[in-house]
Structure formats: structure tokens, C-alpha cells
Amino acid sequence: MEVAQILINGTWLDATGDTTFHAFNPSTSEALTTEFPISAWPDCDAALNAATEAAAILRTVSPQSIAAFLEAYAANIEMNATAIIEAAHEETGLPIAPRLKDVELPRTTNQLRQAALAVREESWKRATLDLQRNIRSCLAPIGPVIVFGPNNFPLAFNGISGGDFAAAVAAGNPVIAKAHPLHPNTTRLLAEEARRALESTGLPPATVQMLYNISNEDGLKLVSDPRVGAVGFTGSRPGGMALKQASEAAGKPIYLEMSSINPVIFLPGALAEDGARLAQDVTDSCLAGAGQFCTSPNLIFAFAGPDADRLLVTVAQNFNERAAQPLLSSAGRDQIGKGIAVLMAAGAHLIAGGQPVEGPAFRFHNTLLQVSGAQFLSHPNELQREVFGNVTMAVIVQDIAELQAILVHLEGNLTGSVYSAKSGADDALYNQIEPGLRQKVGRLLNDRMPTGVAVSPAMNHGGPFPATSHPGFTSVGIPAAITRFAALQCYDGVREDRLPTILRNVIENPRAWRIIDGAFVNG
């Protein structure tokens, strides 16, 4: 049986280690035929050595060269889009159109191109000059970055093509991507496009390397290796916490996105004004991608009364009527069943779904649960269990005080949404809950669902623990996301011809924003 090769230092090589795995087609539950290797430590070691050398070279490369690579890579992905999308569809069950072809792939290439623009502009470096004292500082590459991509976005968050990847390379670092084992072939195709782009733009071949899979033990060893600069991880909370401990013990910054249930609060006036539309909107948001989005609303709040009753009846009806979409894996489907059991044991009851769908595909019936605010307060930990998929729990609160009490117990989340009456009828309630909600979420929305994360400089795809590991950073939004993979480097009394160009008195780049003696100036 032929086994796929890993990408090390610009060359496709046989992996060390003698175990393999394969992906599944979630639409048929059949194993796909290609065998992929589980690398042994020597593969990690080789990648780290090559990345260390690449990092030293990348520090001397012009921003234009790094930008050219990102743009060439984006173009390569587009040229080979059909095969990449076909592989992603086969491995994830996500629809080709519109999801993969019209949304996720364009988002991916857009991110790479936005990163390239930021690299050319150089403002992300936050160049700061104190001319009188001749002290100058800027952000600079942090060193080789390990990126672990998640299962739910095979392109836009892939360790070899997603947001963390784009940010780490934009900061001038080589990346060692760990493919998600649910879409190895997609990752292989992307890696080949990255390799060709490196070749055509002359960057060091080890700027992008890729392993399909490693043991948990080697994962911990990898993120704590002295050669590593930083780590990016998007995935499950248990996996993330294990990597976090290992990485931080070695003094390595690690940026994790781990879990979020994304509360959506419907204030009474909003439901009275527009309840029917909101029921459709929340259904769409909950079921998009079979609920397998980081920002899927797994937790909704409404105030007890006829409008809340109508909302739940309509959403339950929608959940029952809409076909359950394939989940990414059988493990994901099993996890949903376990998660629902935890919620129910803590007092939630089913009002739609609750069982796997019979048949070959990995599907679970769209599931809606309900619980009272009082019950939530009696089991706040269990009832915040993240169930990753098409499962949402509605909490019906008696009054604003009960909702405020719940917000005190809320864990950190990526997002929190509040729908309030256009008339202003909910404004007093809004003001009462805003402070409590604001401190628990990275992105506060009004009258919008949390799914759909715009790649905007003002975006925050981040939030307090356990949503992420540091509330000061975002993984989406350029240039802010780039700064995660940078070290602050100060030059004190350094002779001008020895300074990085961005810190010299006069620079050629007309677009760079710099802070000179306290004022932002262009160029």
C-alpha cells in the first residue's frame, strides 16, 4: 500500500514511523483509500531543524518577497481549486457549493492576500521611534511557528492555508503545519501549492512544512521544543489544554481557540417586534455547517412568556423540518450524543431531535433543548457544556435579575449577541445586561447572529478563557492577527545603517504607519 509523503524542507519525503491512518467520507461513512503516515519524532526534528535555518534567512528577506509568496500561493490555490474543493468535500462532507467553492475557498485566498497587503504596508510592525534618545522598536518574527488546524474549516483555518498560517508567515516566520487527520488529502494538495509558490518566489523551502499526524506525546514535545517560536491551535478543549501546559512550561507563547457556546439573548421587545424573522435567523445560524462553527449559537436566552413560547415552537419546527447535514466524523457524532446526555442529566429537556440519524452518513438530528433559568443557575457548569454540532439549548429566564445572575456564571466566549427592540423598549434591559455580557465575550453583537466572521481589521475572533488562552488577541482580522507571532525588538543607540529599514529615519515605504516621537506618521 502506498503511503502519502510529508513535506519537509521543500521535498516530499517518506515519513518515519510505521503507523498510518486514513480519512473517512462523512457522507457514506466509508474509509477513503489513501494511507497517510503518523510521523515519528525524527520527522518533527527534521522539520524543526529546517525551520530554524529558514527563520534565519526569512529575517533577511524583503517584505515584498514574503508578500509575493502569499499572493502566489493564493493564485495557485485558485488554479487548482477544483481538485482542492473536491478533496475537501470528500473528506468533510461539506457542500461544494456554496460552502467550499463560493465561501470558504475565496475566504482563504482573500486572507492570504490581505496578509500580503499588510506585509507590504508594514504598519503591523508598530515601528516606534524616540529620535531624541535614539531608541527604536518594532515587532519582528518570533521564530518557527507550529500550527494545528481544526476539523471544521478544511481551507480557511487549515494549518497550512488558514488564518494562523497567513499571520505567522506574514510576520516572517516559517510554519510547520500539523494537518487535521480528518482532511489529510486536502492538506496535501494545499501543501503542494505552497511548495510550488515557495519555489517560484524564491523563499526558503522550509518556510512551509507539513506533517499529517503525530502522537499526542510528540505533539507535547513539539510545542515545547527550544527551536519553536510560538504555537497556534484551534480545536478541542482537552487537546488544547494539554498543549497549552506543555508549551507554556517551556516559555513558548501559544494561542489557542478551544471552545465557545456563543450566547444569543432575545430581549422581550425584539421578539414582540419581529419574533417570526428572528426564529428563522437563529435557525439558519444554528444549523449552518451542521452547527460545526466556532461561533455557532449553542445557547439562546428568552424571557418567559408567549413570545418565547412561539420562538421555541417555530425553531423546534424548523429543526425538525430541515435535513440534518453530515457531521465531520463519527467521533463528532458520538460526542454530540454524550454532550446532550450531560445537558439532560443537568435538567435540560429535549424539544427537537436528540438522536443520531440512521443511515450511512455521520448525521445527528437537529437538536433543540430547553431549560429554565433557575435550573441553569443550579448547574451552571454542566449546562455550559459545549456540544459541537447542530445542538442548541434555550434558557427561559423569568426576569432580568435571573439573566444577570446567569451572566455572572458564564464562561468566556468568542461572541455574545443581543437582540433588542428597534423602538427602544428594551434599552433599559440592555443597559442592565451589557456590562456582565461584555466582559465575558470577545465580540458583542447587536441584532446580528454570531456566525459569519468578517475578515476585517476591526474583527475580534478571540475572547476570554476558555474561548481562547488570552483575551488580548484575535485570530481573524489583519493586521492584528499577525502581531501574535511577533517579538518586540528594541534598538537602543544602534547605528542607523545597522537598523532594520522600518526603523531608519527616512524610509522608502510610503504606506507604513509609524509612531515617531508620539505621533503616527505615514512613511
Place this chain on the structure above:
Amino acid sequence: MEVAQILINGTWLDATGDTTFHAFNPSTSEALTTEFPISAWPDCDAALNAATEAAAILRTVSPQSIAAFLEAYAANIEMNATAIIEAAHEETGLPIAPRLKDVELPRTTNQLRQAALAVREESWKRATLDLQRNIRSCLAPIGPVIVFGPNNFPLAFNGISGGDFAAAVAAGNPVIAKAHPLHPNTTRLLAEEARRALESTGLPPATVQMLYNISNEDGLKLVSDPRVGAVGFTGSRPGGMALKQASEAAGKPIYLEMSSINPVIFLPGALAEDGARLAQDVTDSCLAGAGQFCTSPNLIFAFAGPDADRLLVTVAQNFNERAAQPLLSSAGRDQIGKGIAVLMAAGAHLIAGGQPVEGPAFRFHNTLLQVSGAQFLSHPNELQREVFGNVTMAVIVQDIAELQAILVHLEGNLTGSVYSAKSGADDALYNQIEPGLRQKVGRLLNDRMPTGVAVSPAMNHGGPFPATSHPGFTSVGIPAAITRFAALQCYDGVREDRLPTILRNVIENPRAWRIIDGAFVNG
């Protein structure tokens, strides 16, 4: 025996717990008479509860009010400067003039006032507006901050008056300061000035609270408490690492400054041009504050030859001639002895000092050691042992290749200095070592000693692990230092009257720099 009181929620209270401690006069080694309490957990708990309430109020307070407090506090410190300086001198042995009166106290009040200016300006919030999508974000208070101050700067790095304190309050957070047990009375006097400033400016009384001492166990519990937003720590590596693990396991950002030996490299041309002056300069830098500075040059490099020999002879002579200054504690003196033993066991040999000074004060003879580059390479870990105090080790390298090999083994440091010939004779050597050194230090200096850390927006008082816990941040330099104690908060589709003022379309503050649709604009 009367026991000093702790400052909780604006009131001086008896501590819980039944153990006490006292400080020592390092000039006489005599115990000082005031008894200070070691708090039990209920004191921490009370402080955390009060801080939580204060944090909620501070979010609604204007920048002007926070700035007014910082300025009032600075003025109060100046009004009571004589008593504060006297206490600091008594507890630390540091000279009243120029050190405490003319350098450290003005630095402290300057930091508080710079922080106040940054609060008024609001640029530190990095307000970013995407007007088309109505997505906006800014940095906002992270929540109650615990600050552990070090022993070596009783004012400028004190948990209740230093850089971390100023930054955390400037970001809008309440601070719980843990006094360093070597200068509790100094901290008590500062706390009273903070309390009076809070009272006169109307901020919540729990904006600044202070405990003198807690058990190690309660320290770990404190930094991982759910009510905490973030932690700042300056001190020893073992203490810092224990707090880091506890805090990070709970998902709390912790900023640590732990250890640094601050390499200074003398290239051959520099010694040939100006060796006599450099010998004086490095002596001054090594012995300033009895070497008890975070940026004291504990490690110097020179190339084997007559100029290096002359340098060491002169420095050794200087070390022998200058009186050893008092150290901060007997434990610090013992630590120096142990550290020197480690260096000598690894092959370094003494060329000056090496023994404690007999007499009542805590003093150690100014100590200079020497080791070859080859020996360094054979024991790179032991020979990077930080010996905190008036101890420096010279490494004599044979050639540039040996120095480059040593740089590969260098741990992360706050600073690295290179002296090179004005003639340009060292330029080729400089270019060979710069890349290796650059990635290991937060601040790279040319022809300057690392001691003296200017409070400049371009300063980086930070560096790769283990110098600090994250190479992207600085603890000195405003506004950058403030951003450590902030969360990124995004507003997505939020109605304009509900936005923080800094994110509205038009703002009154004419000085705030904001990024609007990609461009920095003023106001």
C-alpha cells in the same frame, strides 16, 4: 506588639492570619521594629471581592478621572517624599541621594504622570473602526490585576507604585498589590498616598489595595482565582515559574520578568580604540545598585589578546578598589555565594572578590570571574546561572565562530550590548553576531551599557523566555506597557449610542489616534 494593617477597599484593617514578619536594615543587618502581617486567605478573598466591584465601576469612569487619580497620587508621593525615601533607605540600604531621592522617586512619579497622559490621550486603546461593516474594536480593561513587585526597586517597580501598577490602573483595572517583604514600610507609606489620592479623586476605594505578605500556597490560589483578570510579577525565576503555572492553568495572562544576565560584547576594534574608558563604563554598570538591577551586565565577552587582558586587569582593579555596596538581604548575599560556587564548579575562576564582606551590613566583595569560550560551550547552562548582585563573569573567546556558537546556546535576555569600533573595523564581525544575538534579547544596544532603562514609548523592557514569559510585551514604556492589562473587545453591529465613546463616529477627544478604515487619524 502592634501589627501594621493592610489596605482593603479603602480602609486600613487588621489582617487575618496570626503570623507576622519584619524587615531588616541591610546596612546594620538589624531587624526593624514594625511587625507586618502575613495575610491568610480571607484577606485575599476580601480584596478580590472588592476589586471585582471596583472593576465594574471603573469601566464606567471617564479617562479623565483615572488620569486625575494617577496625577494626584504622583503629587502625594512628592509631598511625602522625605518619609517615603527614608523608609526605603532604611529597608533597602539604597542611598538616599542620588539613588532614591534624585533618580528612583522622580522616575516613579514620572511613570505615573506618563500613564496619566496616555489615559487622557486614549491612543493605547488601538480603536479600530470598519465603518462599512459597522465592526469596531478597542482595548478595554481586563479585570482585577495582581501585582507582585521585586525587591530591588522599592519605588519604581513597587507593586503599588511602579510600572506594572501604573499600566494596570491606566488600562482601567483595580490593582491588588503584594508588597515585597523586604520593604513593607515603604509600601505602607505609598499605599496611604494612593488611598488619599483615590479619596480626593472619587475613584472606587478598592481601585488600589495592598497586602504585605501571603503564603506561597495562597499566592498560587490568588493568581488563579476566577475573579482575577491578569497578573504582573517581577522577581526570581523559581517563584515566577510557580506562579506562571498556576495562573496559566486557569487561563489568566501573567506577565513575568524573571531573570537576565545581559551580555555585553566588546569587539576587538572597540577595545583597541577606547579600552580604558570601556573598562570604567562596564565597572560603573556592573556595580550600580550593587549589581541588583534587572539589566546589570553579568556576562561580558571579549576576544583573547592583550586588549582583553588589559580590560580584565582594569575591571578587576576597579572591583577591588570600589567599596561593596550593601545588598538588599542576607538571603541575597547567601544566593551570591551559591551562584559563584556553581559558576566555579563549571570552570570559571575568580579574578576579583568571591567572598562576603565581614561586618554587620549585607555585603559581598565585588566579584569578577573569567572563563574561556571553550569552557563556556562545555557547560552553557551552569555558566548562564544568574547571580543577582555585584558579580560579573568575563568570557574570553578565541574567535568569532566561538562567539557565534555561544550565542546559539544563550538563553533569552532583556538586553544585549555590542561595542564596536567607531572606525568601522568591527563591522564585519558585528554583522556576523547580530542575527544570533538579536533573537535572544529584547533590547539590542550599541556602544551603551544596559543599565538605565529610559521610560520611552520605544523602550522594550522585555525579552524572550526566561527573561520574561512573552517576547511580545514590554513592562517599561508607555503606552505599550498598558496594553498588557487589556482585553480586545469588538462591537459588531452595535448601535452607536451603546458604543464606548472612543468607538463612536465622532469623538470629542482631539488627541486620540484611531484607525478608521485602515488609516490612522487624530480625534
